[in-house]
Amino acid sequence: MMESSSLIAGTALLLLILLVATLRLLASRSLQEPPLARGEEDITEPCPDEFVSRIFSRDDWEFVRGIKCGSIERLFSRERKRVALAWVRQTSAMIRRVMRGHAEAARQSRNLEVSVELSILTQYVALMAVCAILSLAIQVAGPLWLGGLAQFAQRLSLRVAKAQESLQARSLAEAARPGTA
């Protein structure tokens, strides 16, 4: 038991130190390269809702499929995947920007509240994890499948909630029936 926790702590520390050293190396290399005119990191405003809502929507896909041309279908899938990945990268860059701005102010505050910081940190880690999972899912299965999966999950959760409600109502009715108590 002790051995496994030691091994985990030691390996985690080694990996983190190597990661920090690598990031430092990459950062020093990128400083030597000319800066990009307008990268994804520089974008401060989120994409318009009408644009974002179409990334994972199946409507365009249904339209393209209706043309019945394999090459257009493949081109559409490839392009939609690229747009979806760019949106995820941009979103995570904006989340990082928000967190960096907060960290720069909070680190010097004399009245920092630990509970507030932990809550912000939890939200940040959860969002970054969602972005990482989204990116992985888009790479593996594509944005259209992801949209379908989200809708399926939503329908399923609604069905579970309804079933739970009816079960609760039935148990309440049984409890209220005379002679059951």
Next chain:
Amino acid sequence: MLGQLIWWSGIALEIALLVRGLRGQLVRRLPIFYAYIAFVALQEFARLLVQSNKRIYWDVYWLTEFLGLAMGSLIVFEIYRVSLRAFPGAARMARNALTFVFLTAVAKALANVWASGGWRLDSTAFEVERALRTVQAAAILALVALFLVYSIPFGRNLRGILLGYGLFIGQRVVCLTFMPPQGHHFWFYAYSAGYLVTLIVWLSHLWWYEVSPVANNAVPSDREYQSIAAATQRRLRAMRASVRKAVRS
């Protein structure tokens, strides 16, 4: 032969580190770190002197090993003290994180005592060192994570100490997990060679003194901090809602 080569290389690197520290006035700025290096160099000579007498050697070995471990913990404190001097908010978070690590370690030790039905007097020095090094590793992990979250600017010197010491503790914990108590085997050489890598990292980062970058942000008042924190939470919630809406559309 290989063991001797590693040993003498280690002593040479430690002496070079001390000489550069004295010449570059780094000893005055990082006294605990250089006291640790001086101690380790002296301990190498002490072990060398008693090497022929196995019984005395093991007593000296474990005594100096635990003294080194205690001084190493002070290095973690020095990193905390020097790097977070200008950042009271981050320093407060670090104190809480280190207290959490310490309390978790104590709770785990008590749980182990409870599970085994009492104090185990047959715990070897190896097991004790592994447990203490694991606590050190967890403390450094917590500190590094905090430095990353709060984007604490590091000077070249302090970054070198942190990288080198983190590398040393990480590989020490891994080696202690697999290392048989005696003999010259793979893990023995891995540990010794890992320490040489640590010394090279220290020497390359502490060859000269470099002024640490200073944050020039204005210190926010209590009310300003509250409004910044509220705005951050609001923006993160909005981002979450936006992601959810996009995927469900």
